[in-house]
Amino acid sequence: MKQVFDLEERMENFSAMVLSFCDSIQKTYAGSTIANQLTRSGLSVALNYA
Template identity: 45%
Template sequence: MTDKKFDLEDRLVDFAAAIVIFCKDLPSDMTGQYYGNQLLRSGGSSALNFGEAQGTNTKRDYINKASICLKELKESRVNLKILHKVEYGITSKRDNLLDEVEQLIRIIATIIKNKK
């Protein structure tokens, strides 16, 4: 049986990879580059910080790293909403990313709440 933590880690890695693929299709103008770069950082950082959380030694450290993961996911969500408003990126990919980031935010927030 697989460990749920690793399932979530895989899901965050898949989200980060989907962000990379999505950003490749953004226009190369100033707006596309700015929001694309921001989205690449926050989307990737959420997976990296969750990975670090799994290696912590204390509950406090875990909550701290998971909270950073949550913050980065929320930043990604706002970025995707902005890109939605200005109609940047492939609509179906963007909508799928928005759906996934909402689910990931709920999952990570619940984990943090249950660890406190």
């Protein structure tokens, strides 16, 4: 049986997981820089879909 996935819902879940992961990254200079870039990139997927 083929499963049907709602792409918009999956992208929202992905964005939430990215934010959660970025909050767990160490708050060093390198960690903050990487978390900042990852947050912007991870959230842009859902924002560009709309």
